[in-house]
Amino acid sequence: MSAGVVSSVLNQIATLVVAEANLLGGLQQEIQGVVDELEHMKAFLMFAEDREEEDPSLQVWISQVRDVAYDIEDVVGEFLWRFNHNYGHGFNGHVHKIFVLMKNLRARRRIAQEIQLIKSRITSISASHERYQSKYDISNQASTSSLLDRNNSWNYYRDAALFVEAEKLVGIDRPKQQLIYQLLDGDSQFKVVSVLGMGGIGKTTLVKKVHEDVEIKKAFQILAWVTVSETWDTMEVLKDLIKQLYKEIKISVQAGLDSSVTSTRELKAHVKEFLKGKRYLIVFDDVWDSQFWESFKFVLPEGSCGNRVILTTRNANVGNASSGEFQCHVHEMEVLSLADSWTLFCKKTFKGDCCPTHLESIAERILKKCGGLPLAIVAIGGLLASKDKSKINEWEMVERNLDDELGVSGNLNPVTKILSLSYIGLPHHLKTCLLYASIFPEDYRIAKRRLIRLWIAEGLVLEKAGMSNYEIAQAYLDELTNRSLIQVAQSHPCFRLYHIHDILREIVLSKSSRQNFATIVTEAQNKFSAKVRRLAIHDLKSNTKSYMRFKCLRSLVIFNADKPLPKYLSGLLAGGSKLLKVLDLEGTQLDEIPEEVFKLLHLKTLNLSRTRVRVISKSIGSLKNLEYLDLRYTEVSELPEEILNLEGLVHLTANNHSAQNSYFFGGFRGPNITSKLISLEWLYDVKANEILIKEIGDLKQLRRLGIASLRREHGKQLCSSLGKLFNLEHLYLYTVKDDEVLDLEDLNGSLCSNLCSLHVLRLWGRLGKVPEVFSSLHELTLVHLRWSGIMDNPLESLQYLPNLLLLMLEEAFEGESLCFKAGCFLKLGRLGLYNVQNLRWLRMEEGAMPNLRELELRSVKLLEEFPWEVQHLTKLEVLYLEDISQTAIDQLHNHDQGSGECNKISHIHKILTLETRDGRRNPRSGKQLTSYTIRMVSNTLISKSFSLCFSCFFLYFLNLICDFFLL
Incomplete structure (x- = not known):
């Protein structure tokens, strides 16, 4: 992690040294010398991090290098804060410059002395550097050896998963049957099944039970199991595989394999020849990278067996x-449900007995920390099993000290080692990004754009030619998600929310604390080191005065503020946090911005989203580095007009979310922005005017654009300007009122083709019809039409868009019949x-929307019949009905009582019906939900006939209860 920190710091300093060469003067060479020395140490630092737990003195050295990098960043930052001023022009500007230079003469001398002290420290650290190089005999071989030792020491915990007794397993039956179905589906083509999930979720255990299943053993002539691990070696994997293949046919390897076969090429050929014509199932357990499969996929004959x-x-x-070459199925492992987690916990902690009543509350809190992760539940359950069940204080101590238990010498160290494998295998820049993600509170859902912007502002994103910083950071996040270190909590074409598993978060926080990377303030934890650089405040009950010494602070993020924030924030920033780059106050009770904020000349990110702020001061213009x-x-x-001073502004979003109408975006009024703010990539939602509409096409970098309060007369110029925005990905257009025409007729084919990168399109206003040219926007993933007033079929121009994932039609269609055609x-x-409002018939031909999973019908009150053709939507999981016609509801109710339509919608997992009464949403009936929920569960366990009988019986019983309470 320190290598990643040092890299990002050095990159930022190097950029500043070049950009501010004239201002730095004679100090430039001194600073560059320090940077060069640190660059030489960086390679060794990457190796040293893998060895630091073995040698405490090495930890000290790593800490020293990191602190020096931070200190030189502080020195450069303070110098620029003091001397990088806009002195003005003419005589007055010249006098002002002389005055400032004289005033800061002593500071310049002090900064020069600090640089000399840093150089002395570098000399001392360099001497240590030479000693460690000699001691560890650094080479690629040494690094590889370290990795092998680590894998060998941790394979013990992996092997344990292979020998778990079946009766000790919980929640494995359903995923086991799903996997067996994929393996025995009757298809004669070659298939690869990938079982994906974070460490400790039970992948190895599940696959082992499938591998040992009687049906599987009968179906395949050859079965083999090869453990790959992080440091796989082609020759060793081949030897292991061959050994198992000959074991299957009860012949020794020596008897079946010519001793002259020694090269990997010969071994691969031998494996391929051995398997030819045989039906086989081979498991490669613990595969870390796709290079492994690239090396082995052609060794295994496809055949037709x-x-x-x-x-x-x-x-x-x-x-x-x-997936590109063979049939492929990805089985994503899910954490245990709450019920299964509790069962497993009781099995391990109480030997299958019930939890004592006095321990239930604390047991639930501890179990919640486990987040359904079997490895964590078993480990923590085993630890608690040794505690006295009559002494609740011993359990409370485990809960309080969970992070210590996960430490190097803690009882839960095996859990830490297994989960840390993924972290240790990360590139150094991704380690740093993951550490930063851990500043969010437990169970917090992290918005993608928020996390990415924090990374960028902190300098954790390494520039790459041809890509924006946002795109690079998004690739970082995707990689962390692919590696199961950050998980998707909610996905939507417009946004994504993420979270980190609680146990993994505790481990990452522990690493962050040891490295002094970030400081988290909670009610229980409000002590910190002398030099706090990143501060995340989860609780504001601590005394403001205790924060007054944060002179090195670079990042401040406050969550869930429950006290008046302006005074608190003023006191916090008055302590001298002049180097602050990030100020994130999203969702706090802030109603005005303290003046101290506008003195933060290094500030890059200012997040005031979801606060109560009403006015932006003219002082905003002093934040010259704001992006x-x-x-x-x-x-x-x-x-204010002063916003134009922020020439480096990349992201400007505001939408004046009206409290009277939370579903209407009023937009913000501002100066004409196109003259200076040419770096803007995101701009929404800005209130329309003629000059803005005309000049918006000059913002060539725009990727997201939202314009509110549009009128019909803006249409022609709007289309012309939009046709110039080649990089646009999201477009939001809102008219001034619901009956105002949104004129896009001039968005002809040539202009529309310039919008080929568009992913999200939201149009609120009268269209009359969907422009035909939209059918050529092949990258669209989301379309939201509102107030469109379309009489003809609105689907004609949209139905064949190849990447469309979400379609919302809201007050958009005024016809009586809507048909989704096959294909x-x-x-x-x-x-x-x-x-x-006028829709009477909703049709879905067989073959239409084959991947639809969610269907919402709201306020469709004239529907003459329930859309039974949803039976063709075989992947439909959720059907949400709100305020639809009584006729359709009655038909659904009759179906629930066992009518002839019984099997048409039995595949839908959840049907929810709501109606609005006096402005409030209320469940229309609990009966539909109950019957379908039972059907979904029963179909996986018992026959359909028994399921139907059981459902009807339970429904009848539930009706009696409901009738009793209704009376």
Whole structure:
């Protein structure tokens, strides 16, 4: 991790040294000398991190290098803060410059002395550097040897998963049957099944039970199991595989393999020849990268015998590696449900007995920390099993000291080692990004754009030619997600929310604390080191005065503020946090911005989203380095002229979310922005005017654009400007009122083709019809039409878009019949029809929307019959009905009582019906939910006939209870 920190710091300093050469003067060479020395140490630092736990003195050396890098960054930052001023022009500007230089003469001398002290420290650290190089005999071989030793020492814990007794397993039956189905589906083609999930989730255990299943053994002539691990060696894997193959046919390797066969090429050929014509199942357990499969995929003959390969992996890239050439199925492991978690916990902790009543509350809290991870539940359950069940204080101590138990000498160290494998295998820049992600509170859902912007502002994103910083950071996040270190909590074409598993977060926080990377302030933890650089405040009950010494602070993020924030924030920043780059106050109770904020000349990110701020001061113009200003969901309706001073601004968002109408974006009024803010990539939602509409096409870097309060007369110029934005990915256009025309007729084919990168399109206003040219926007993933007033079929121009995932039609269609044709919307996963007041018939031909998983119908009150053709939507999981016609509801109710339509919608996992009464949403009936929930569970356990009988009996019983309470 320190290598990643040092790299990002050195990159930032190097950029500043070049950019501010004239200002630094004679200090430039001194600073560059320090940077060069640190660059020489960086290579050794990467190796040293893998060895630091073995040698405490090495930990000290790493800490010294990191601190020196931080200190030189502070020195450069303070110098620029003091001397990088806009002195003005003419005589007055010249006098002002002389005055400032004289005033800071002593400071310049002090800074020069500090640089000399840093150089002396570098000399001392360099001497240590030479000693360690000699001691560890650094080479690639040494590094590889260290990795092998680590894997060998941890393979013990992996091997244990192979010998778990079946009766001790919980929640394995359903995924086991799913995997067996994929292996024995009757298809004679070669198939690769990848089992994906984070460390400790039970991949190896599950696949081992499948591998040992009687049906599997009968179906395959040859079965083999090869453990790969992080440091796989082609020759060793081949030898292991061959050994098992001959063991299957009960012949020794020596008897079946010519001793002259020694090269990998010969061994591969031998494996291929051995397996030819045989039906086999081979498991490659613990595959870390897709290179492994690239090396072995042609060794295994495909044939037409129904051959199968299973890969277990933490990395989604491995799971998708074979999808382009072979049949491929990815089975994503899920954490245990709460019920299964409790069962497993009681098995391990109480030997299968019930939890004592006085321990239930604390047991639930500890179990919640485990987050359904079997490895953590078993380990913590085993630890608690040794505690006295009558002494609740011993259990409370385990809960309080969970991070210590996960430490090097803690009882839960095996859990730490297994989960840390993924972290240790990360590139250094991704380690740093993961550490930063851990500043969010437990169970917090992290917005993608928020996390990415924090990484960029902190300098954790390494520049790459041809890509924006946002795109690079997004690739970082995707890689961390693929490696199961950050998990997707909620996915939507417009946004994604992420979270980190609680146990993994505790481990990462422990590493962060040891490295003094970030400081987390909670009610229980409010002590910190002398030099705090990144501060995340989860609780504001601590005394403000205790923060007054944060002179090195670079990042401040406050969550869930429950006290008046302006005074608190003023006191915090008055302590001298002049080097602050990140100030993130999203969701706090801030109603005005303290003046101290506008003195933060290094500030790059200012996030005021979801606060109560109404006014932006003219002082905003002093934040010359600001790149990111987020005012979404605030009451800011106007920006001052001084915003034009922020020429490096990349991201400007504000939408004046009205409290009277939370579903209407009013937009913000500001100066004409195109004259200076040419770096803007995100701009929304800005209030339309003629000059803005005309000049918006000059912002060539724009990727996201939202314009509010549009009128019909803006249409022609709007189309012309949009046609100039080649990089646009998201476009939001809102008219001034619901009956205003949104005129896009001039968006002809040539202009529309310039928008080929568009992913998200949201149009609110009267269209009359969907422009035909939209059918050529092949990258669209989301379309939201509102107030469109379309009489003809609105699907004609959209139905064959190849990547459309989500379609929302809200007060957009005024016709009586809507038909989804066969072969249309091939990738659509979610469809929403809202306030379609005249709709009487909804049709879905067989073959339409084959991947639809969610269907929402709201305020469709004239529907003459329930859309039984949803039976063709075989992947539909959720059907959400709100305020639809009584006729359709009655038909659904009759179906629930066992009518002839019984089997048409039995595949839908969840049906939810709601109606609005007096402005509030209420469940119309609990009966539909109950019957379908039972059907979903029963179909996996018992026959359909028994399921139906059981459902009807339970439904009848439930009706009696409901009738009793209704009376």
